[in-house]
Amino acid sequence: MAIVHKSKFADVDIPSVPITEFVLRRADELADRQAIEEVGSGRGYTFGALKQAIHALAGGLQAKGIGPGKTVAIMAPNLPEYAIVFHGVAVAGGTNTTINPTYTADEVRHQLQDSEAELLVTIGMFVETAQAAVEGTSVTEIVTMDGAEGTTPLTSLFGDPIEQVEIDPMEHVVVLPYSSGTTGLPKGVMLTHHNLVANIAQCEPVITYGDDEVAIAALPFFHIYGMQVLMNGLLANGVRVITMPRFDLQQALEAIQEQKVTRFFAVPPMVLAFAKHPLVAEYDLSSLRQVFSGAAPLGAELAEEAAARIGTEVVQGYGMSELSPVSHATPAGEYKPGTSGVTVPNTECRIVDADGEDQDVGGRGELWVRGPQVMKGYLNNDEATRSTIDEDGWLHTGDVAELDEDGHFSIVDRVKELIKFKGFQVPPAELEALLVSHPAIADAAVIGIPDEEAGELPKAFVVVAPGQELTEDDVKAFVAGKVANYKQLRLVEFIEEIPKSASGKILRRFLRDGQE
Structure with a gap:
């Protein structure tokens, strides 16, 4: 049922x-x-x-x-x-x-x-x-x-x-962003005028703006988050938009200080910089009212560390190109670390587990979304459209979610990225959030490595913070004390940087390719 x-x-x-x-x-x-x-x-x-x-x-x-x-x-x-x-x-x-x-x-x-x-x-x-x-x-x-x-x-x-x-407006496709293509070639996402208008209107009660707001647009406009939440959403709300051709931490900090920026929209790597980079301490960031993170899961510890350091709330939202993009966002003052917020208006959700059973509070399963922000379909690809949007209009996101008693959703991981260890499901995002909470770890990514006996072994790629030293055993021991046995790291490799897309998503396929 x-x-x-x-x-x-x-x-x-x-x-x-x-x-x-x-x-x-x-x-x-x-x-x-x-x-x-x-x-x-x-x-x-x-x-x-x-x-x-x-x-x-x-x-x-x-x-x-x-x-x-x-x-x-x-x-x-x-x-x-x-x-x-x-x-x-x-x-x-x-x-x-x-x-x-x-x-x-x-x-x-x-x-x-x-x-x-x-x-x-x-x-x-x-x-x-x-x-x-x-x-x-x-x-x-x-x-x-x-x-x-x-x-x-x-x-x-x-x-x-x-x-x-x-x-x-209901039928006319105004933009074709291309989905990131984590599987196969990128697909054109058909978004209508109505999709875009609906999503800006849906976000208004959740993300509210005053009349004197200034925001930095450092997230690319070619990506749905930058296009809709920043370019279109900010202008529709009378917010002054400061465009950045590419994210540069020092330039962003200078702009926040000089232009009295009130809003900063980020992806987790930017939040990581706010939390850990020494430059941040040199600037007055008191004008900031909120940092809003999206596009990839943000760990609770990292959000709290950044919030404490810059003195404003760091909140999270959730969306995808196929949702124009927002289905969940956090109202001001309601942030619960590690969650992606509440469902925006005019939107329904289901959480469906691997057996096709619907889950209530506390249960985990794939997040399904229905609302006016759901795309028209994929361009020239009816098969992909049918496998993503079912006959009842539910968009199957491919993300594993959990709902708490206050109506806040947590995105646990991608269904496809869950590591299958001896029949248990290990969410890489959970381990990554834990790893970057270590003071000597600047960044991290976790993937599953094929193994005959276990199915897959969790392996961490770790970027050590400048001036710090870590061994493989140090990393394993740090994680061991904080998670169940089946989530333990079995392998650790130190690398210079984690490959990421322009929107801040970890490009796990590049890490996997290097394992063969």
């Missing part, structure tokens, strides 16, 4: 409007206020100028033939112009696909071919990759935000402003 866990929040009203209209809903009221600017230089746009630029670019794109059924690829770091291109395409009725600029030409080409993009927008730094990647694709032109030689400068595309091209 299904046990459905509903949000404790009342349902919110989700307007049936295009995403840009929703994101710019306060643009006229806040016309003279700075909306988005580049870290360091301060170059940017007021809300009024941002709105004008978006509609002018939409006009220029329309004149180029970009509209419904056409896709524009954006392969760029976080810059103010990212928002202009994204929303210019949306207003013109087109579809965006957002590409990781650190991809190789082959990886970029896969996404360009799969999404059938006709225009690629990038910056000079990535033109060489772009030119190699577009061969054999539908891309007819490379546009650069900084007007690099041999490309079309973005400024030349601005035309006469147009109003939003008519689209059906």
